[in-house]
Amino acid sequence: MRFSPWHFISRILALVCGLALAAAAHAMPQQALVELAEQMQPAVIEQLGELVRIESGSRQPAGLAQMADVLEARLQALGMQVERHQATAGVGADILVATIHGSGSARIMLQGYMDTVYGPGILDEQPYKVDGNRIQGPGSADDKGGLALMLGALHMARATNWSDFDTVTVLVNPDHEVGSPGSRDLIADLASRHDVVLSFEPGAVGADAASHTLLLGAAGVGNARLEVTGQAAHAGDAPSEGRNALYELAQQLLATRDIATQVDGASLQWTVAQTDGNPSGQVPASAHAVADVRITEAGADKALAAALKTQVQGGQMVPGTEVSVKLDMLRPLYQATNESRALAEKAQAIYRELDLKLTLVPMARIGTDAAFSAQSGQAAVVAGLGLAGAGYHAHDEYADADSIVPRLYLTMRLLQEIGAGR
Numbered sequence: 001m002r003f004s005p006w007h008f009i010s011r012i013l014a015l016v017c018g019l020a021l022a023a024a025a026h027a028m029p030q031q032a033l034v035e036l037a038e039q040m041q042p043a044v045i046e047q048l049g050e051l052v053r054i055e056s057g058s059r060q061p062a063g064l065a066q067m068a069d070v071l072e073a074r075l076q077a078l079g080m081q082v083e084r085h086q087a088t089a090g091v092g093a094d095i096l097v098a099t100i101h102g103s104g105s106a107r108i109m110l111q112g113y114m115d116t117v118y119g120p121g122i123l124d125e126q127p128y129k130v131d132g133n134r135i136q137g138p139g140s141a142d143d144k145g146g147l148a149l150m151l152g153a154l155h156m157a158r159a160t161n162w163s164d165f166d167t168v169t170v171l172v173n174p175d176h177e178v179g180s181p182g183s184r185d186l187i188a189d190l191a192s193r194h195d196v197v198l199s200f201e202p203g204a205v206g207a208d209a210a211s212h213t214l215l216l217g218a219a220g221v222g223n224a225r226l227e228v229t230g231q232a233a234h235a236g237d238a239p240s241e242g243r244n245a246l247y248e249l250a251q252q253l254l255a256t257r258d259i260a261t262q263v264d265g266a267s268l269q270w271t272v273a274q275t276d277g278n279p280s281g282q283v284p285a286s287a288h289a290v291a292d293v294r295i296t297e298a299g300a301d302k303a304l305a306a307a308l309k310t311q312v313q314g315g316q317m318v319p320g321t322e323v324s325v326k327l328d329m330l331r332p333l334y335q336a337t338n339e340s341r342a343l344a345e346k347a348q349a350i351y352r353e354l355d356l357k358l359t360l361v362p363m364a365r366i367g368t369d370a371a372f373s374a375q376s377g378q379a380a381v382v383a384g385l386g387l388a389g390a391g392y393h394a395h396d397e398y399a400d401a402d403s404i405v406p407r408l409y410l411t412m413r414l415l416q417e418i419g420a421g422r
C-alpha cells in the first residue's frame with residue numbers, strides 16, 4: 001500500500017495552518033496563500049503521477065474502477081462523504097459524488113473526469129515522466145491534472161480552515177471522452193442544485209501551453225447522418241436494374257459539403273461514408289455517411305438541419321433512391337451567462353494579484369461537461385480551471401507544472417470570494 005502523497009506534507013500544513021489561523025481575524029494575507037500553494041506543489045505532482053500511472057481509457061472498466069478507488073480514498077481523507085453512482089451508459093463505470101458541509105451558505109460544485117481517450121497499453125508508449133516543467137503521460141493535462149489540482153485545492157481549503165460554504169460537492173465522471181452519455185443527466189441535475197460550478201477540465205486546445213486560460217464558451221458537438229436507400233442488382237450482369245445508393249450518397253456529400261457556410265455559427269465536415277454490408281458484386285441497396293458538426297451560436301443546429309433537409313430533398317440525382325438526413329447534438333453549446341462572466345473576470349483580477357495574465361477564451365472548439373452543468377441556468381459556471389498543458393489526445397501530452405501554483409491560488413481565492421459573496 002502506497003502512502004497518500006498528501007501524507008508527506010501534512011506536517012508542513014499543520015505549521016502553515018497555525019499561521020493562517022492567526023491571520024484569519026483579518027483578511028487572509030495573500031502571501032500566505034501563495035506560500036501554501038508553493039508547499040502543495042510537490043504533493044500535487046505526486047498525486048498526478050499516481051493518477052497518470054493508472055490506464056483509464058473510457059472503455060477500460062478495470063482502470064476506471066482503480067481511478068475511482070484512489071479518488072474515493074483521497075476524498076474521504078478530506079472528510080468528504082463519497083457516493084458512487086453507476087453511469088447509465090458506456091461500460092458502466094462509477095461516477096463519484098463527494099460532499100462536505102460547512103457553516104456558510106454557498107453551494108459549490110467542483111467537477112472533472114477520470115477517463116482518457118487512450119487505449120490499453122498506452123503507458124508502454126507514453127510513460128509517466130517529469131521533464132523540467134513538463135509532467136508527461138496520457139491524461140496528464142486532460143484531465144488528471146485537473147483532478148490532482150482539485151484535490152490540492154481542497155487540501156488548501158482544509159489547511160486554512162475555510163468553511164464559508166453550505167455544501168461543496170465534487171463530481172468525477174468516467175465517460176467524458178465518449179460524450180458523457182452515462183453521466184450527463186446526473187451532472188445536469190446535481191449542478192442545478194448548486195450556486196456555482198467550477199469545472200477543472202483543461203483549458204483551450206491550441207493555446208500556448210504557458211498561457212493561462214478560462215473558457216467563456218465551448219462549441220456544441222453533433223453528428224449529421226445521411227442515409228440512402230436504393231435497390232440491389234447484379235453489378236456485372238444487370239446494373240441498370242439496380243438503384244445505386246453509393247452513387248447517390250457520393251453526390252449528396254459533394255452537394256452538401258459547404259452547406260454550413262450558409263449558417264452562422266455552424267461547421268460541418270463529412271468524415272465517414274460507407275455502404276451497408278453488400279459484397280462487391282452487388283449494386284448497393286443502402287449507404288450512409290456521418291459528419292462532424294460544431295455549433296458556436298444558439299439555434300445554429302436547427303438552422304443547419306433545415307438547410308441540409310432542403311438541399312437533400314431538392315437535389316436527388318439517382319432516380320428511385322430515397323434520401324434522409326438528420327442531425328443529433330451529442331453535447332450542447334456552452335456559453336457563459338453574465339454571472340459566469342463576472343466570476344471569470346473575478347478570476348482575472350485574482351491572477352493580477354500574482355502579476356499574471358489570465359485569458360478568457362470566447363469560444364473553444366472542444367466539448368465540455370460544463371455545458372451540462374450550465375443547462376438548467378441555475379448555477380454560474382467557471383469552465384477550464386484545469387492545469388495548463390498541451391498535446392491533448394496526442395502522443396506528447398503534458399501538463400505544465402508552472403501552472404500548479406497559480407491555479408491552486410486561483411481556486412482557493414475563488415472559493416473564498418464565492419463563499420463571502422453568498
Ligand SMILES: [Zn+2]
Nearest residue numbers: 142177392393
Ligand atoms: Zn479530452
